[in-house]
Every structure is written in C-alpha cells, then in structure tokens.
Amino acid sequence: MQKLFTYLLNSIHLFAALILIVMSLLIMGWAVYEVIASIPLKGEFIPRMLQSVGAIVISAAIIDVAQYMIEEEVFMNKELRDPREARRTLTKIIVIITIAVSIEGLVYIFKAGTENMALLIYPAWLLFVSAVLIVSLGVYQKLSATIEQEEKSKIKV
Structure with a gap:
C-alpha cells in the first residue's frame, strides 16, 4: 500500500511539474509575441520589451521550481537531502x-x-x-x- 501511495504522490508531483513547464513555455511565447507586436507601435517597444524580459525571468523561475519538484520529489529519496x-x-x-x-x-x-x-x-x-x-x-x-x-x-x- 505504501508503494502505491508513493507512486501516486510521485505521479502527482510529476504532473504538476509538467504543467508548470508548459505554462512557463506559454508565458515565454506570449512575451516574445508581445515584443514583436509592439515593434510598429511608437513608444511601446521598450516598456513591452522590459515586461517581456520580466515575464521570461519569472518563467525561468517557474521552470526551476518544476525542475526541483522533479528532481527532489520524483527521482530522489526524500530522506537523503x-x-x-x-x-x-x-x-x-x-x-x-x-x-x-x-x-x-x-x-x-x-x-x-x-x-x-x-x-x-x-x-x-x-x-x-x-x-x-x-x-x-x-x-x-x-x-x-x-x-x-x-x-x-x-x-x-
């Protein structure tokens, strides 16, 4: 029963991490789209560029959290940190x-x-x-x- 419970929790952590990665990639894609769309708009390019950089940095942080979840909660023994x-x-x-x-x-x-x-x-x-x-x-x-x-x-x- 304990193995089943461990497998279930590992699967949930893996699923959550994969969702975080997909959402991060979507944020990155949207940030790039916003920058490209703002090129013809006068006075909007630099603020959009900076917002997009911030969004990409946040996305990288989310990916790091997902990586941590996968490495620590799925692959590694939680007792040996x-x-x-x-x-x-x-x-x-x-x-x-x-x-x-x-x-x-x-x-x-x-x-x-x-x-x-x-x-x-x-x-x-x-x-x-x-x-x-x-x-x-x-x-x-x-x-x-x-x-x-x-x-x-x-x-x-």
Missing part, C-alpha cells in the same frame, strides 16, 4: 525572484517617468525590496556556510 544542495536551490530561486522584482521596478520607473512622477514611490520600493533580498541572501549564505563548516569540523574530530 543534502543541506548544501538545498542551499543552492534556494539561492537560485531567490536570485531569480530578485531579478524579476528588479526588472519589474525598472519597468515601472520607465512608466512613471513618462506618466506621473508621483508614481515613482512604487518602483522605488520594488528596487529597495530587491536590494534587501540580495543582502538577505548574502546573510543566509554566510550563516549556512558557517554552520556547514562547523558541522564538517565536528564530524572530522
């Missing part, structure tokens, strides 16, 4: 999110700069949040690497 690998995966996802937030901030800066300067508060906060994410990631990396080194030194002794 390496903390270093978990740190790398988390780092990759946070970096992609930070890039997406930064790009979104840039898109809104261009929009606010052409429409209303009072709207610059929101993109400024987005850029601030992306900076906080980068600093937080650095602190996390430092703390987790220090803990890993301490654990390795305890094992050697």
Whole structure:
C-alpha cells in the first residue's frame, strides 16, 4: 500500500511539474509575441520589451521550481537531502525572484517617468525590496556556510 501511495504522490508531483513547464513555455511565447507586436507601435517597444524580459525571468523561475519538484520529489529519496544542495536551490530561486522584482521596478520607473512622477514611490520600493533580498541572501549564505563548516569540523574530530 505504501508503494502505491508513493507512486501516486510521485505521479502527482510529476504532473504538476509538467504543467508548470508548459505554462512557463506559454508565458515565454506570449512575451516574445508581445515584443514583436509592439515593434510598429511608437513608444511601446521598450516598456513591452522590459515586461517581456520580466515575464521570461519569472518563467525561468517557474521552470526551476518544476525542475526541483522533479528532481527532489520524483527521482530522489526524500530522506537523503543534502543541506548544501538545498542551499543552492534556494539561492537560485531567490536570485531569480530578485531579478524579476528588479526588472519589474525598472519597468515601472520607465512608466512613471513618462506618466506621473508621483508614481515613482512604487518602483522605488520594488528596487529597495530587491536590494534587501540580495543582502538577505548574502546573510543566509554566510550563516549556512558557517554552520556547514562547523558541522564538517565536528564530524572530522
């Protein structure tokens, strides 16, 4: 019964990951279409290009999540996770999110700069949040690497 349940859960994770990949590819295709469609429109190309870059970065993050689901939940034994690998995966996802937030901030800066300067508060906060994410990631990396080194030194002794 346990094997059947494990097979069922692995199948569900695989199905969810494949759906995420298909949806990401659709987002990427739509982003490229939007850029091509905006070429003849004066003043729309750069904002659409930046929005499309943001959409593609988000799509890459979604694909990374799907890859993680397939590797960790379908193929690997869930009991034998390496903390270093978990740190790398988390780092990759946070970096992609930070890039997406930064790009979104840039898109809104261009929009606010052409429409209303009072709207610059929101993109400024987005850029601030992306900076906080980068600093937080650095602190996390430092703390987790220090803990890993301490654990390795305890094992050697």
